[in-house]
Amino acid sequence: MNKILKAAMLLLLVAACKVESNLKVASEPAKKITGTWQIVDATENGTDLLHYFDFTKFRIIFTDSAYMIDSLLPFMVAHNGKWKVDDPQYPFSITLTPADSASGVESSLSFPVVNGLRNMILTFSPGCTANTYKYTLQPVTQ
């Protein structure tokens, strides 16, 4: 009985030391940009804009390579077009190129998760370059 127990334990040990060949190196998933986004925070030169200006109707819809804007506000661009990011896994900038324009408009981009929700923060100057706007967008859930 004792020998059987020892043999079983030895077998367990050998099995335990088996090289795991299925381990994969974890990779950062591409950030999900597609979907409909709304503005949840907005500043101009660091001053809060939400209290005096209505951003609630603005929507931007990203599909695989195109974007559409609903209820335009001061924004990076004024017309629908194509979008691309500098790096799908670690994006630090996004470029929107309106369909009626040959050149795109670039914004710095960050993707913090706040209260379990993915935020997209865009920084740009639609008027005077000295006036900097920072919009925080979140996916529309309904």
Place this chain on the structure above:
Amino acid sequence: MTLKISRKRWNLLWKIGGTVAILVIVACSVTINTVTQPASVNAGDVLNVTLTGTISTNSNPTANLMVGFLVPKVWNAAANAKVTFTSNISNGPQGMSSIPTSQPAPNGNGLSWQTDLMNTLGHAGNLIPEYEWVAFYSDQAYPTSDNTDYTVTVNIQIPVGQTNLWFNMEYCLAESNDGLHSTVFSNWPPTSYYSAYIPSTPIRVYGPGTLVDFIHPQLSVVTPSTALDNDIIALPFNSTLVSNGLSNATSVYLCATGYTNAGDSIQVCQQTSKTQLVSQGAGQWQIDIWPRGFFNLPAGKTLDSLHYFFTDAAGGNKVGYGGGTDTAFTFIFNCQ
């Protein structure tokens, strides 16, 4: 009773005492003696300011000189200003460089010099919140001797851009050991370690366009002061500043006319939710508008200027520039 202390303990006491003494005496007191600033400068010119100061050491610290000044944001002085100084321990003009906002101030509780200066010294009574402190460090740190007075003469050159404005400047002189909140000497107030100076005469920049008056309370000043029709602009209304037709109004509306680059104009003057100002209490009101959207401006046209009044809910009581009913408030769209 005889107190006997071993040599080993004496050595320890000396080390502790010496360390405390060094910690206590590394400090400077700083004084701005004079600031020479012109009363006015023309748009596009360079504002030349000369500041003299004295730094009195209490030991022999090695430190960088810090010069800060309060300016209108539109000057972008951190990037555009040139600051040099001469002193009685250096030869010729010494270079100074803008301090990055990411660099914490000494004894500043993690705040940048710029934020620490604003929190500590304020904004010299300027009424339009488009000011900023900029800060410059000497490119070198300078060794000093104890209990010695050092004199510095700082030259500040700031290109003032094109904006027509009136502004209260303020200056600060400090050094990189103590910052603005040193507590090295418990019997010294923190203000001993730096010096601040507000010239008695505000600086007037004569330029084109609407005067941006930081000094005098006004019924309505558009911010940002430099904006295009694709910016969001704030139109505040201080209904209590002078007696006017809306001093006791319970709701206030915007009545505005936009003048385009094509020479025509568009008026929006209905009393609706689109034009209603938000109350901030105590007779203060504000509306933020995106001019292109507000006037439904067609593609290809831009706005050159905005003329506006405020009205009551019925539209009968109208208030414009100076509290009167005849002259509109005006704003010229530009980025200068």
